[in-house]
Amino acid sequence: MSEEALIGLFVATVQFGTLVFLAALGELIAERAGVLNLGVEGMMAMGAVSGFMVGLETGSPWAAFFAAAAVGALVGGLHALVSVVLGADQVVSGLALTIGGLGLAAYVGRNVVGERPETLFTDLGIAGLADIPWIGEIFFDQPPVVYLTVLLGIAGWFVLARTRLGLAIRAAGESAPTTDTAGHSVMALRSGAVMVGGACAGAAGSFLSLYMAPGWVEGMVAGRGWIAVALVIFGAWRPGRLALGALLFGFTLALQPRLQSFDIELLGVEVNRISPALLGILPFVLTVVVLVIISWRYRHRPSPAPAALGLPYRREER
Amino acid sequence: MNADYAVWLRGIEKQFPGVIACAGADLRVRPGTIHALLGENGAGKTTMVNVLAGVYRPDGGEVWVDGQRRFFQSPADAIAAGVGMVYQEFRLVPTLTVAENIVLGSAPRLLRSAEIEQRVAELSAAYGMAADPNRPVWQLSMGERQRVEILKALWRNASVLVMDEPTAVLTPGEAAELGVALRAMAEEGRSVIYISHKLDQVVAFCDEATVLRHGKTVATIDDLEDVDLTSLAEMMVGAAGGGYGQRPPALEPGPEVLSLRGVSALNDRGLPALSDIDMTVCSSEIVGIVGVSGNGQKELAEVVNGLRRPTQGRVMVKGQDVTDAPPGDRYRLGLAYVPEDRLGVGLAPKMSVVDNAVVRSYRSQRRGLMLVMDKCIKFCQDLVERFGVRAGRLHDPVAGLSGGNLQRLLLGRELAERPAVLVAAQPTRGLDVQGVAAIHGHLVAQRNDGVGIVLISEDLDELLALSDRLLVMYEGRVVVEYTPDVTPRTVIGEAMAGQVRA
Numbered sequence: 001m002s003e004e005a006l007i008g009l010f011v012a013t014v015q016f017g018t019l020v021f022l023a024a025l026g027e028l029i030a031e032r033a034g035v036l037n038l039g040v041e042g043m044m045a046m047g048a049v050s051g052f053m054v055g056l057e058t059g060s061p062w063a064a065f066f067a068a069a070a071v072g073a074l075v076g077g078l079h080a081l082v083s084v085v086l087g088a089d090q091v092v093s094g095l096a097l098t099i100g101g102l103g104l105a106a107y108v109g110r111n112v113v114g115e116r117p118e119t120l121f122t123d124l125g126i127a128g129l130a131d132i133p134w135i136g137e138i139f140f141d142q143p144p145v146v147y148l149t150v151l152l153g154i155a156g157w158f159v160l161a162r163t164r165l166g167l168a169i170r171a172a173g174e175s176a177p178t179t180d181t182a183g184h185s186v187m188a189l190r191s192g193a194v195m196v197g198g199a200c201a202g203a204a205g206s207f208l209s210l211y212m213a214p215g216w217v218e219g220m221v222a223g224r225g226w227i228a229v230a231l232v233i234f235g236a237w238r239p240g241r242l243a244l245g246a247l248l249f250g251f252t253l254a255l256q257p258r259l260q261s262f263d264i265e266l267l268g269v270e271v272n273r274i275s276p277a278l279l280g281i282l283p284f285v286l287t288v289v290v291l292v293i294i295s296w297r298y299r300h301r302p303s304p305a306p307a308a309l310g311l312p313y314r315r316e317e318r
Numbered sequence: 319m320n321a322d323y324a325v326w327l328r329g330i331e332k333q334f335p336g337v338i339a340c341a342g343a344d345l346r347v348r349p350g351t352i353h354a355l356l357g358e359n360g361a362g363k364t365t366m367v368n369v370l371a372g373v374y375r376p377d378g379g380e381v382w383v384d385g386q387r388r389f390f391q392s393p394a395d396a397i398a399a400g401v402g403m404v405y406q407e408f409r410l411v412p413t414l415t416v417a418e419n420i421v422l423g424s425a426p427r428l429l430r431s432a433e434i435e436q437r438v439a440e441l442s443a444a445y446g447m448a449a450d451p452n453r454p455v456w457q458l459s460m461g462e463r464q465r466v467e468i469l470k471a472l473w474r475n476a477s478v479l480v481m482d483e484p485t486a487v488l489t490p491g492e493a494a495e496l497g498v499a500l501r502a503m504a505e506e507g508r509s510v511i512y513i514s515h516k517l518d519q520v521v522a523f524c525d526e527a528t529v530l531r532h533g534k535t536v537a538t539i540d541d542l543e544d545v546d547l548t549s550l551a552e553m554m555v556g557a558a559g560g561g562y563g564q565r566p567p568a569l570e571p572g573p574e575v576l577s578l579r580g581v582s583a584l585n586d587r588g589l590p591a592l593s594d595i596d597m598t599v600c601s602s603e604i605v606g607i608v609g610v611s612g613n614g615q616k617e618l619a620e621v622v623n624g625l626r627r628p629t630q631g632r633v634m635v636k637g638q639d640v641t642d643a644p645p646g647d648r649y650r651l652g653l654a655y656v657p658e659d660r661l662g663v664g665l666a667p668k669m670s671v672v673d674n675a676v677v678r679s680y681r682s683q684r685r686g687l688m689l690v691m692d693k694c695i696k697f698c699q700d701l702v703e704r705f706g707v708r709a710g711r712l713h714d715p716v717a718g719l720s721g722g723n724l725q726r727l728l729l730g731r732e733l734a735e736r737p738a739v740l741v742a743a744q745p746t747r748g749l750d751v752q753g754v755a756a757i758h759g760h761l762v763a764q765r766n767d768g769v770g771i772v773l774i775s776e777d778l779d780e781l782l783a784l785s786d787r788l789l790v791m792y793e794g795r796v797v798v799e800y801t802p803d804v805t806p807r808t809v810i811g812e813a814m815a816g817q818v819r820a
Contacts, residue, residue, distance in 0.1 A: 161429075162428060162429050163427060163428055163429060164426065164427050164428070164429065166429075167429060168422070168423075170411075170413075171411050171414065171422050174411040174412070174413055174414070175409070175410075177409060178409040178410060178411055178422070179411075179422070179423075180392075180393055181371070181373065181393040181403065181405070181409050182393070182409070182422045182423030182424075182470075183393055183394035183397045183398075183423040183424070184394075184422075185392070301456065302412050302413045302456050307412070307413070
């Protein structure tokens with residue numbers, strides 16, 4: 001295998017990692033507030049198509065990126081309305097969002113299939129660093145969304161761990177009545193978190209359609225939304241572990257299309273004979289393994305999963 | 319004069335679906351005092367303080383705090399007005415630290431843990447309530463968690479501290495410490511509202527008291543030193559006759575159908591709830607269990623019915639040892655149960671009337687492995703007619719039935735297969751007069767038919783009207799047995815307060 005192919009693999013790892021990390025960061029925030037949103041796949045598709053169309057119209061990738069985030073927040077707001085405000089089942093509402101979002105995205109984008117926008121995100125060679133062999137190309141010559149996502153990840157961690165708002169969000173995910181009687185509005189916290197989560201998913205979708213696979217075709221999200229949902233569990237609901245998991249999952253996603261071109265042997269197996277489909281299930285297998293480890297390690301103390309995850313809250317119920 | 323009171327709840331009314339929790343209750347608390355709020359379960363105490371804490375909005379009445387009329391829209395409003403609430407079920411986040419729990423809701427915008435932990439440590443030192451600020455709450459004992467709750471209120475500088483059943487979770491030593499801490503707060507000019515069933519503690523800790531009954535204020539005591547335990551117990555359970563019908567003449571009791579031998583058990587919190595209970599129930603008698611709530615009645619019913627495992631002792635039904643038998647086996651042996659929580663433990667709210675009617679006796683509605691719908695419906699119709707359940711459509715969920723009809727359905731279901739013993743816990747709580755009369759009628763008819771009945775109630779009048787024998791429970795023990803006809807109410811009241819007169 002050539003050095004060039006190997007570097008390409010790692011460059012793609014960072015990009016796929018960014019894609020799933022951004023979507024998973026949003027899901028993590030929503031889940032820490034106590035709302036499970038299984039609509040990530042649908043929100044990403046809506047973000048991908050709306051970002052791409054705004055990109056076509058305006059020619060500005062940034063306008064497209066933020067428009068996709070806004071659309072994602074709006075779609076997330078629908079989930080918040082149904083499951084947080086009206087107290088419906090979060091699983092049902094989230095699945096409906098995925099199915100409906102995928103369908104709506106296909107409908108909205110039916111006339112732009114196959115088109116290419118004039119301007120896309122371009123790689124941002126960071127002066128001085130981009131020229132370092134290997135490292136430079138992998139980490140310092142990436143599109144701006146990659147760096148923005150890193151900043152968002154740090155900001156997400158900081159808000160959750162070090163601010164009053166973050167404390168309130170975490171409390172809402174652990175015990176809604178406690179948060180309510182402490183004087184925070186559970187409804188506002190949860191709705192806000194779900195909308196921020198939607199914005200992240202929408203933005204991630206546009207990164208796909210404006211950079212990673214420029215253009216729009218139905219089904220282009222291809223299960224990455226589900227990988228983001230799994231990643232939140234894999235990361236044990238913590239931003240730091242989420243980042244590590246994103247690189248690992250990103251690696252499997254990047255390896256999948258390249259697998260057959262590698263002529264190396266691992267443990268007596270020729271790598272290029274492994275089915276890419278098998279590799280595709282690896283993130284989910286790893287997630288199940290992590291779930292088992294978590295339930296074993298946390299058998300004598302509270303699990304890292306938010307205790308009120310999935311439970312609607314109404315104040316005057318008794 | 320409004321300014322004289324730290325808290326004045328005036329004519330509070332609050333209704334929940336099917337239940338009137340408060341019907342014009344009053345509560346007046348002077349600043350710098352510890353005020354006991356007394357009453358049986360369901361008397362409306364918790365509803366009153368939830369109105370004060372902004373959790374419930376009252377249907378009628380006024381809320382005054384520190385001489386100002388308040389209209390709380392949410393707990394946040396009440397906190398801002400200086401009301402600090404310590405709920406019976408603690409409102410703490412187990413995974414957060416002590417300091418994080420204390421500052422939740424009134425934290426600085428940016429959390430610097432070292433600084434917050436320092437300030438929390440200073441606060442806990444100032445009130446002599448030790449609490450390690452950076453430990454997660456799930457590692458703490460119940461007593462420590464309660465200290466965290468109180469510190470939470472003090473962190474917001476609450477002028478009124480409400481404590482709902484504070485000593486239920488404490489060891490006697492912790493309870494005494496709590497008394498000292500509350501007194502210190504009162505001396506600073508704060509007011510404490512103290513809800514408790516433990517009358518001896520109330521007399522020891524509190525200055526004044528309000529007694530609620532059936533959602534109304536029945537007594538206001540300005541100085542608790544003027545009254546004794548007995549009269550307090552009487553005010554709670556009601557001193558006058560309850561207007562129930564004449565007690566039916568006793569029958570000759572038949573063979574023993576239920577017996578407990580040296581039974582002990584723990585409550586949900588792992589503290590002793592029953593100790594060394596011996597009791598026997600014969601066929602054709604009603605044995606009343608009387609006591610201030612929380613003295614082990616609930617655990618007793620659960621142990622008998624196989625919902626709670628005793629730590630010691632044996633339970634026998636019709637002479638057979640059922641200590642290790644599951645509830646279903648006990649039912650088939652002839653033990654029926656009307657639980658206190660009728661729409662949670664007794665009936666499944668979203669299931670239909672028919673389904674609820676047959677869940678106990680489905681085995682007789684089968685052909686092969688399949689339930690036969692016609693049989694189920696017929697069974698249910700019989701039941702509905704015999705017990706006078708007004709049920710609307712039989713395939714609708716039972717959640718839509720009124721309390722009285724739910725109870726008729728539940729009682730009918732339990733009696734359908736002619737049990738030998740019936741344990742009925744609070745069977746008439748919250749029912750209207752007609753409902754109460756119907757349930758009483760069924761209980762007496764069953765007794766006359768040879769069923770042995772254990773009647774657990776907090777309504778002394780009801781127990782006096784129905785029981786053939788009366789057992790008084792206090793702190794998990796059966797302390798004394800009385801014969802209803804010949805025992806003055808005052809004697810029973812004293813026994814309920816833990817003072818048995820031979």
